[in-house]
Amino acid sequence: MTVTCHFIEDFQMTSYLLDCFVLTDRHTAVYLASELTRVTNEWGVSDKIVACVTDNASNIISALKDHLHWDHIPCFAHMLNLIVRAALKEVQAILQKVKTIVEYFHRSTVASDKLKATQKQMGQEPLRLKQDVATRWNSTYYMLKRFTEIKDPIISTLALTNASLPTLSPEEWKISREILDIIKPFEEVTTEVSAEKFVTASKVILMARGLQRIVARYQRNPSSFDPVKKLVDTLMSEMTRRFGKVEHIEKLADATCLDPRFKKQAFVNHQAAEETVKRITAAAAAINPAQSEEENTSDPGATASAGAMFWEDFDERVATLRLSASSSKTSDAMMEMRAYLAEPLLPRTSDPLAWWRRCSPVYKTLSEVTKTRLCIVATSVPSERIFSKTGQIISERRNRLSPSKVRELVFLNANMP
Incomplete structure (x- = not known):
């Protein structure tokens, strides 16, 4: 562990x-x-x-x-892995052919050397084929991407070596390229969300919704190949099942709202956005400021003996003021939240933590809540x-x-x- x-x-x-x-x-x-x-x-x-x-x-x-x-x-990367793996089963026959050919070139030194020589003869940079790993779906993407990049050298080398391998038909080559186009955004998201030196949790909701929109476009403009259609439909059904309540994962929603690049604009569900604002405001109001010197320092002359009755009126008024201060903290938190939401959005490539460092003197309690939300990693x-x-x-x-x-x-x- x-x-x-x-x-x-x-x-x-x-x-x-x-x-x-x-x-x-x-x-x-x-x-x-x-x-x-x-x-x-x-x-x-x-x-x-x-x-x-x-x-x-x-x-x-x-x-x-x-x-x-x-x-x-x-883990968002693990969810993406499950989604894409389920969809790739629809084109498993093609992927198995590709994997068999890749393994052949990795096993055979003669075939591997011949492939390099063929690439040079065709004026291409010698590239080595990549194998996929069962636990990482994007390794399948890299394998297929490299395979299609050196399509002609592979076909020529297999013809020269007379290897008895299952070859791809012209239609399967076209399907392979379509598969790459469809799953490329998933690879890009997986790479971006796997960072640990940058804020990532605040991006999950936006990325999930963005991937759903991309796949929806493929559904509206379906492929002419049935396996590709099935792959797209499976992607959408898996995302609907796994991302359906992503805006209601409280800590992710809080992080998204507290990212000055996104705020409420990242939400599709208006109710989820409003609930998030209320939750953050309550968290900010609950933050206890440092006790004042008067509260921490006792007056040696103020004893509970003969003069205790003298202080009753004063103590009652102080208690009332403290209750009023508690209500004031909630009001202050609400004012901070409204002012923060009214700020213009940062450019998407900006550093949200740099903004909070600069603005923390203005948003004192919100910045404390932010430290406990934007620190969360997405994977x-x-x-x-x-x-x-x-x-x-x-x-x-x-x-x-x-x-x-x-x-x-x-x-x-x-x-x-």
Whole structure:
């Protein structure tokens, strides 16, 4: 299990690895919850967790919701992976042919060298074919993209080597290019949303709706090829199922509204937008300002003895003022929220945290809420990247490293500047 933490410090995204360790017991929800509790207690952050981003495995979701009672946010990249994988099943026959040919060139040195030579003869840069990985749908996109880029050299090389392989028909080549056009936006979104040095959670709603609009255009202008039509329909049905309530995931909605590039304009559902504004305003009103010196310092002369009756009238008036101050905090939060929403939107390529750094003296309570929302990452990719490093550390020539030693090496590698 790999646990990373993400927070905003001086209005900059900051990330650290908390732990990467071997799970020694069955991966039950109870066990996973106990290990997460151990990690957060060790670092003293148990009371600072805003949300936890994971994949959609039932055991980790149960651990967070049923045992730890943390807000769970599904990994957006994992959702995209499930959506596109389901759609690609509609063109599996073509993809299997492509995969078989790619594997042939990777296995055969003679065929691989011949392919390079053919590319040079045709005046092309020698490019190596790419293989897909079962856990990453975009690797299938890269495989198909490279395959179509060097179509002519592949056809010529297969003819010269007389390899008994299933070849693509002219129609299947056309379908391959259409598939690439349709799933390219999904690849672009996956890449952009997997960053950890930039704000990402605020983009999820917009990206989900944007992908739905793109696929809807393909439905309105259907392909002449039946497999492509089925792929588009499956994409839309999967997105409708998985993105239907994305605007109602509270922490994502809060992050979107508090991003000065998007605000309420990112929402399609008006009710969801208004609920988000109310929720953020309430969070801002609940922020307690630092206690004044008068509240923290006791007067040694003000005792509860003979003069106590003298202070009754004054104490009653102060209590009334404090109740009024509580109401005033709500009003101030509402005024801040209205003023913030009235500000012009930033250009989409701007840094929202730089804007909040500059404007935090004006929006004092809203900026505090913002720090607990824009720090959320949209995917669990940061932890998966670190998890993958263990596979690079443990190799055939370094196969006797103890789990504790690997844990220390990964920790240092991830956290040292």
